[in-house]
Amino acid sequence: MRQLLQEVIQGKRSVAIGGHVRPDGDCVGSCMGLFQYLKDNCPEINVDVYLEDIPDPLRFIEATKEIRHEIDPEQVYDLFICLDCGDIGRLGFSGPLFSSAGDTLCVDHHISNQAFAAHNYIVPDASSTSELIYNLIDPEKITKEIAEALYVGIAHDTGVFLYSCTKPSTMEAAAQLLRTGIDANDIIDKTYYEKTYVQNQILGRALLESMLLLDKRCIVSVVTKKELEFYNATAKDLDGIVSQLRSTKGVDVAMFLYETDTQEFKVSLRSNGAVDVSVIAQYFGGGGHKRAAGFTLSGRYHDIINNVTRQIELQL
Numbered sequence: 001m002r003q004l005l006q007e008v009i010q011g012k013r014s015v016a017i018g019g020h021v022r023p024d025g026d027c028v029g030s031c032m033g034l035f036q037y038l039k040d041n042c043p044e045i046n047v048d049v050y051l052e053d054i055p056d057p058l059r060f061i062e063a064t065k066e067i068r069h070e071i072d073p074e075q076v077y078d079l080f081i082c083l084d085c086g087d088i089g090r091l092g093f094s095g096p097l098f099s100s101a102g103d104t105l106c107v108d109h110h111i112s113n114q115a116f117a118a119h120n121y122i123v124p125d126a127s128s129t130s131e132l133i134y135n136l137i138d139p140e141k142i143t144k145e146i147a148e149a150l151y152v153g154i155a156h157d158t159g160v161f162l163y164s165c166t167k168p169s170t171m172e173a174a175a176q177l178l179r180t181g182i183d184a185n186d187i188i189d190k191t192y193y194e195k196t197y198v199q200n201q202i203l204g205r206a207l208l209e210s211m212l213l214l215d216k217r218c219i220v221s222v223v224t225k226k227e228l229e230f231y232n233a234t235a236k237d238l239d240g241i242v243s244q245l246r247s248t249k250g251v252d253v254a255m256f257l258y259e260t261d262t263q264e265f266k267v268s269l270r271s272n273g274a275v276d277v278s279v280i281a282q283y284f285g286g287g288g289h290k291r292a293a294g295f296t297l298s299g300r301y302h303d304i305i306n307n308v309t310r311q312i313e314l315q316l
Contacts, residue, residue: 001121001132001135001136002135002136002137002138004119004121004136005105005136005137008079008103008105008119009038009042009045009079011078012045012078012079012103013044013045013046013078014045014046014047014048014077014078014079015038015045015046015047015048015077015078015079015080015081016047016048016049016050016077016079016080016081016094016097016098016101017031017034017035017038017047017048017049017050017080017081017083018031018049018050018051018080018081018082018083018085018091018094018097018098019031019051019082019083019084019085019091020084020085020086020090020091020092021052021090021091021092022052022235023051023052023054023055024055024156024157024239025055025058025152025153025155025156025157025191025192026084026128026129026130026153026154026156026157027051027083027084027085027129027153028051028054028055028058028061028064028149028152028153029058029061029128029130029149029150029151029152029153029154029156030083030084030107030128030129030130030132030133030149030150030153031049031051031083031084032049032061032063032064032149033130033133033134033137033146033147033149033150033153034081034083034133034136034137035047035049035063035066036063036143036145036146036149037133037137037141037142037146039063040141040143040146041138041141048066048068048077049063049066049067049068050067050068050069050071050093050094050097051067051068051069051094052069052092052093053069053236054067055191055236055239056236057190057191057194058152058191060148060187060190060191061145061148061149061152062145063145063149069093070093071093071094071096071097073096075097076100076101076102077097077100077101077102078101078102078103079101079102079103079104079105080097080098080101080103080104080105081104081105081106081107082098082104082105082106082107082108082117083106083107083108083129083133084107084108084109084110084128084129085106085108085110085113086108086110086112086113086114086287086288087112087113087114087116087287088116090287103118103119104117104118104119105117105118105119105120105121106119106120106121106122107120107121107122107129107132107133107136108120108121108122108129108132109122109123109124109125109126109127109128109129109131109132109289110122110124110278110287110288110289111124111278111287111288111289111290112278112281112282112286112287112288112293113287121136124289125165125167126165127154127157127158127163127165127166127167127170128153128154128156128157128158128165128170129153129157130149130150130151130152130153130154130157131150131153131154131169131170131173133150133153134150134154134173134176134177135173139176142176142177142180143180144180144181144182146180147177147178147180147182148182148187150173150177151174151177151178151182151184151187152187152191154170154173154174154177155174155184155187155188155191155192156191156192158170159243160188160192161174163291164273164291165289165291195240196237198231198232198233198237199233199237199239199240201231201233202223202227202228202231202233202237202238202241203240203241203244205223205227205231206221206223206238206241206245206256207221207244207245209221209222210245212251213305213309214253214309214312214313214316216250216251217250217251217252217253217274217316218251218252218253218254218255218309218312218316219245219246219248219251219253219254219255220254220255220256220257220305220309221241221245221255221256221257222256222257222258222259222265222301222305223238223241223256223257223258223259224258224259224301225259225260225261225262228258228259235258235260235266238256238258241256242254242255242256242268242269242270243270245270246270246271246272251272252271252272252274252275252316253269253270253271253272253274253275253277253312254269254270254271255267255268255269255305255308255309255312256268257301257304257305259301260296263298263299263300264296264297264298265296265297265298265299265301265304266294266295266296267284267286267294267295267296267297267304267308268292268293268294269281269288269292269293269294269308270291270292271290271291271292272291273290273291274315274316275312275315275316276290276315277289277290277291277292277293278290278293279315280293280308280311280312280315281293281294281295283311284297284307284308284311
């Protein structure tokens with residue numbers, strides 16, 4: 001696989017890297033890890049990285065200071081590398097740069113990815129896009145800065161190595177990253193477990209107001225715009241809520257909804273494996289993995305819950 005990256009960047013003078021909207025740990029980790037690697041080892045290439053605003057705990061990655069949040073419509077890159085993103089629409093504001101680029105590469109582990117780039121490295125059962133980036137680069141050239149970024153991505157998308165997507169290859173990659181001297185305990189504590197007071201408040205609200213459906217095999221919780229405003233919270237403060245819901249004893253599927261606009265809801269699904277939530281997400285125009293997926297729907301949240309649980313019930 002390492003030959004793929006070398007072949008694609010051969011002769012390129014300008015490269016853009018982009019990830020999905022509402023970037024999470026794996027998106028940021030893979031983007032920043034590859035960005036730092038190319039900056040360190042390909043001085044002849046001008047490299048830029050484009051992402052929406054990232055979660056504050058991930059800003060410890062030094063290279064995040066160089067993230068661009070806006071594009072120049074006149075800018076045309078020789079190559080656009082799309083990471084952790086199942087389709088062009090999920091790129092958000094950087095999508096036009098992908099469309100205008102002379103060449104494109106997509107690296108992803110979403111089962112819904114349709115291999116939409118000119119070159120594709122799609123491995124649906126991989127732990128994370130960050131692990132795939134590790135497979136593409138020269139391990140002898142991985143610095144501590146690159147290792148920190150990739151370790152964040154792998155740790156976050158494996159639930160700190162607890163999810164079933166954690167393979168021997170995942171642990172071997174993590175071990176190699178640890179050998180660079182990164183402080184793994186500090187990284188995991190500050191980017192995965194540590195929560196602000198507001199995050200704990202909104203988590204408590206979501207747990208308190210949750211409901212058990214489908215013979216208590218599905219747990220659901222909703223946070224409205226009004227509630228977000230009451231707690232002075234943003235979408236970034238909702239990370240981890242759906243995973244906490246899924247850990248409820250006896251539950252096969254967790255559904256978490258939050259209102260992004262008037263009667264428009266982002267729906268996140270998590271499964272213990274009994275239900276393939278990627279199938280449900282694709283049915284509603286979204287995507288993801290067998291155990292973690294999401295999509296956006298409009299309407300009253302009661303109706304959305306009814307429609308989604310109907311699809312869940314088909315698999316139970």
